Amino acid sequence: MPEAGPRASRWRTMDRLDRISLGAVLVLLAIIAALVARYPADQPGPREKRLHRLQGQAADLSGPARTVQNLLEGGSFAEADKLIGELEKQHPYSGLPAMLRGDYHIFRLQPVQAMLAHRRAVDLDPDFLDKRSPIFQGKKIRNNLEEAREKIEQHADDSKGEWPEYRRVMFYLQRKIAGSCG
Helix, strand or coil: CCCCCHHHHHHHHCCHHHHHHHHHHHHHHHHHHHHHHHCCCCCCCHHHHHHHHHHHHHHHHHHHHHHHHHHHHHCCHHHHHHHHHHHHHHCCCCHHHHHHHHHHHHHCCCHHHHHHHHHHHHHHCHHHHCCCCCCCCHHHHHHHHHHHHHHHHHCCCCCCCCHHHHHHHHHHHHHHHHCCCC
């Protein structure tokens, strides 16, 4: 009996386990192809989902955030402080109330306290330092950090109290800014 070619001889030399394995691989490839064909191409990716969440968060806080900015610009610091405190309680894991707290300290001419608030804001939401983000605040944070540096350097000899911690926070923010996309 003549052979049908090299493929026929390979099929004959395969034992039962090889044939089952080959069949399982072919079935898995068919399933993967079907899933890829059914996957919607317009599905948002992780970056788009994050931006959508940020926009939703910004819309959720946009009214109170605008109110806080207006209060700060108008000099109503006590009312702004109360509103920021309420926002921090309502949204403890959002960076926007912490950024507003930093703005509050900037208006009060307290650059070191603003630096601490900015650190919390950046830790909660790194997009404050991403230029491509709609909530970018890198320039404001960098400018405040320079003011805080001047104040911290005045107390460079103090090894007691909170000044060494302030220096560590300053260096931390400098590294975050240097490594950011802004």
